Amino acid sequence: MEQVHLTGLTEAGLREFVKSMGEPDYRARQIFAALHRRRLRSFDEMTDLPKELRARLAARATASTLAVESRYISEDGTRRYLLKTHDNLPVETVFIPEERRDTICFSSQSGCPLQCSFCLTAKLGLLRTLTAGEIVEQIIVALNDAYGEGARTPRGTNLVAMGAGEPFLAFDSLMQALRIMAAEDGLHIVPNRVTVSTAGIVPRIRELANVPDRPHLAISLAAPTDELRDELMPINKKWPLRELLAACKEFEKSLRPGERFTFEYVLLDGVNDSDEHARQLANLLNRHQLRTKVNLIPHNPGDPLPYRPSPPERVESFQRILESKGVHAFVRRPRGRDIYAACGQLSARRATANNPSPALVHQLTR
Ligand code: SF4
Numbered sequence: 001m002e003q004v005h006l007t008g009l010t011e012a013g014l015r016e017f018v019k020s021m022g023e024p025d026y027r028a029r030q031i032f033a034a035l036h037r038r039r040l041r042s043f044d045e046m047t048d049l050p051k052e053l054r055a056r057l058a059a060r061a062t063a064s065t066l067a068v069e070s071r072y073i074s075e076d077g078t079r080r081y082l083l084k085t086h087d088n089l090p091v092e093t094v095f096i097p098e099e100r101r102d103t104i105c106f107s108s109q110s111g112c113p114l115q116c117s118f119c120l121t122a123k124l125g126l127l128r129t130l131t132a133g134e135i136v137e138q139i140i141v142a143l144n145d146a147y148g149e150g151a152r153t154p155r156g157t158n159l160v161a162m163g164a165g166e167p168f169l170a171f172d173s174l175m176q177a178l179r180i181m182a183a184e185d186g187l188h189i190v191p192n193r194v195t196v197s198t199a200g201i202v203p204r205i206r207e208l209a210n211v212p213d214r215p216h217l218a219i220s221l222a223a224p225t226d227e228l229r230d231e232l233m234p235i236n237k238k239w240p241l242r243e244l245l246a247a248c249k250e251f252e253k254s255l256r257p258g259e260r261f262t263f264e265y266v267l268l269d270g271v272n273d274s275d276e277h278a279r280q281l282a283n284l285l286n287r288h289q290l291r292t293k294v295n296l297i298p299h300n301p302g303d304p305l306p307y308r309p310s311p312p313e314r315v316e317s318f319q320r321i322l323e324s325k326g327v328h329a330f331v332r333r334p335r336g337r338d339i340y341a342a343c344g345q346l347s348a349r350r351a352t353a354n355n356p357s358p359a360l361v362h363q364l365t366r
Contacts, residue, residue, distance in 0.1 A: 003060065003061050003062045004017060004060060004061040004062070005061070005062055005065055005131065005133035005134075006031060006035060006057075006061050006062070006063055006133075007035050007036075007063060007064065007065075007133040007136050007137050007140070007180075008131050008132040008133025008134070008136065008176065008177075008180070009133075009180070010176070010179055010180055010183070011028055011029065011032045011183060011185075011186075014028035014031055014032050015028040017061070018031070021056060021057075021060070023053070027049070027053070029185070030046075030048060030049065031046070031049070031057075032183070032185065032186060033185050033186070034046045034048070034049075035063060035140075035186075036136075036140075036180070036181075036183065036185075036186030036187050037150075037185055037186055037187070037188075038149075038150040039140045039143060039144050039149055039150045039187075040063065040149070040150065041063055041064035041137075041140065041144075041149075042063050042064065043057045043058050043063055046063075064137055064140075065085060065086045065133065065134065065137065066083040066084065066085060066091060066134060066137045066138070066141060067083065067084045068081060068082075068083055068141060068145075069082045069083060069084050069090075070082045071145065074335070076335055077096075077097045078094060078095065078096050078097070078335045079094065079095040079142070079145065079146065080092065080093070080094050080095075081093045081094075081095075081138075081141060081142060081145070083138065083141065085110065085128070085130075085134060087128070089110040089111075089127045089128055090110055090111075090124075090127070091107050091110055091130065091134065091138065091164070092107055092163055092164055093105065093106050093107060093138040093139075093141065093142050093163060094142075094163065094335075095142040095145070095146050096335050097146070098155075100155060100156075101155050101156045101157065101158050102146070102153070102155055102156075102157050102158070103157075103158045103159070103160060104138070104139055104142045104143075104157060104158075104159050104160070105159075105160045105161075105162050105163050106135060106138045106139060106159060106160075106161060106163050107130065107135075107138065107163035107164040107165050108129070108130055108135065108161055108163070108164075108165040108166070108167040108169075108170035108173065108174055109126060109127070109128065109129050109130055109164060109165025109166065109169065109170055110124075110126075110127035110128045110129075110130065110164065110165070111124035111125050111126050111127035111128075111164060111165070112124065112125075112126060112164055112165045112166055113125065113126035113166070113169065114166050114199050114233070114234070114235050115234050116199060116220075116222070116232065116233045116234075116235075117231065117232050117233075117305075117306075117307075118222070118232060118266055118268055118299060118305060118307055119305075120302045120305060121164045121165070123304075124164075126165075129165070129169060129170045129173065130165070130170060130173055131173050132172075132173045132174075132176035132177040132180060133177075134173075135170075135173060135174065135177035136177050136180050136181055136187075138163075139157075139159065139181065139187060139189070140187075143157070143187075156193065157187075157189055157193065158193050158194070158195070159181075159189055159193060159194040159195070160194070160195045160196075160197065160218075161174065161194070161195070161196040161197060161215075162195075162197040162218070166198065166199055166201065167196050167197065167198060168196070168198045168201035168204035168205075168208075169201065171204055171207070174196065175211070178191050178194060178215060181194075182213070190213075191213050191214055191215040192215070192216075194215035194216065195215060195216040195217070195218050195262070196208070196215050196216070196217060196218070197217075197218040197219070197220060197264060198217070198218070198219055198220070199219075199220050199233055199235050200219060200220070200233070200235055200236065200239050200244045201235070201239070202239040202243050202244055202247045205217065205219075205244075205247040205248065205250075205251050206247055206250060206251070208251070209250060209251045209253065209254040210254070214254070216259065216261065216262075217251060217261040217262070218261065218262040218263070218264055218295075219244070219248065219261070219262070219263050219264065220233070220263075220264045220266070221263045221264065221265050221281075221294075222264075222265060222266050222272060223236075223272050223277075224272075224277055224280035224281035224283075224284050225241070225280060226240045226241050228271075228272060228277075229241060232268075232271075232272065241284065245284070245288045245290070246288075248261070248288070248290055248292070249288055249289075249290065252290060252291055252292075255291065260291055260292055260293050260328075261292055262292065262293055262294070262295055263285070263292055263293070263294045263295070264294075264295050264297055265281065265294055265295065265296050265297065266297045266298075266299050267296055267297065267298055267299055267309065267310040267314070267315055267318065268299050268307040268308070268309075268310065269299070269307065269308040269309060269310045269311065269314070270308075271307060273310040273314050273315070273318055275317060275318070275321055277318070278317070278318045278321035278322055279321055279325070281294070281322065281327070282321065282322050282325035282326075282327045283325070285327055286325060286326065286327070292327075292328075293327075293328040293329070293330065294322060294327055294328065294329045294330070295329075295330050295331075295332050296315060296318060296319055296329055296330065296331045296332065297332045297334075298310060298315060298331070298332075298334055300334055315331055319331060
């Protein structure tokens with residue numbers, strides 16, 4: 001019999017599960033708090049449960065399925081975890097400490113089926129879509145490592161679904177994971193603290209707009225014209241810019257006061273970063289009258305990708321042109337580049353002789 005991964009169940013789901021074992025409701029509450037508030041990863045540690053019940057649980061279910069294979073720590077404090085699923089597939093998670101809040105960037109798939117030409121993850125292809133439990137567990141692993149098992153987090157936690165995979169191709173797992181993580185007696189990370197980034201799966205943008213308690217949306221754009229976007233993000237051939245921006249316009253109706261959604265624009269030297277591209281981008285967004293902002297992301301280089309990051313003066317000029325045309329643009333500071341933790345760099349890389357700064361590489365010993 002396949003074991004049930006309890007971390008992927010809501011408290012209601014856990015109630016059903018304990019009922020099937022002939023146990024009262026309050027056991028579900030206890031187990032939910034143990035998994036999510038106390039962030040315990042094995043039944044053995046749940047010493048408030050009778051020993052006999054722990055043994056029965058272990059026979060039918062599991063509290064954790066991801067194994068930590070390696071951990072890398074950047075000189076800027078960013079931590080990258082290379083995890084393994086029970087069926088031996090790589091999962092990557094990045095913890096980014098920030099002054100006011102920490103951010104955890106999680107993966108929704110192992111590998112990715114979309115073939116964005118500037119992204120190392122694409123080289124893996126799709127290995128598998130992750131389950132809700134595997135998504136939640138990534139957060140638990142990162143928080144336990146950063147602060148100690150079950151320890152209170154000193155700052156709040158923001159989540160971004162910007163790791164490996166296209167989150168909208170893992171929609172059901174993602175939504176279930178968000179419900180679980182929002183629970184007050186668990187991790188208590190509400191959807192308002194979560195940003196989901198898509199390459200442009202148009203039907204799901206529309207669907208997300210109708211989710212009552214939904215996360216924020218970011219869209220990876222990378223090009224202001226269909227011709228260039230077809231090349232950089234082949235998903236554009238299925239849903240070209242016209243359809244994508246029409247869906248964005250509809251999504252805009254669901255924005256809360258003060259909320260904006262974001263376009264991510266990776267800047268590739270000599271490819272999509274000219275003044276003309278900036279003007280085209282501003283015109284495109286203005287034409288659709290979108291209440292949005294643009295995050296400019298200097299490309300994070302990685303073999304065997306054929307791109308270089310735009311030089312700083314290019315980035316500045318691009319930003320200036322957007323601003324001069326009334327489009328709010330911000331430049332994102334790359335984090336964890338030295339440990340292959342930055343955007344577009346997640347490709348299950350292990351520490352090797354070619355991976356620079358070996359002193360920054362910390363193999364996890366526990
Ligand atoms: S950028 Fe995102 S959607 Fe595109 S291949 Fe990489 S992981 Fe997939």
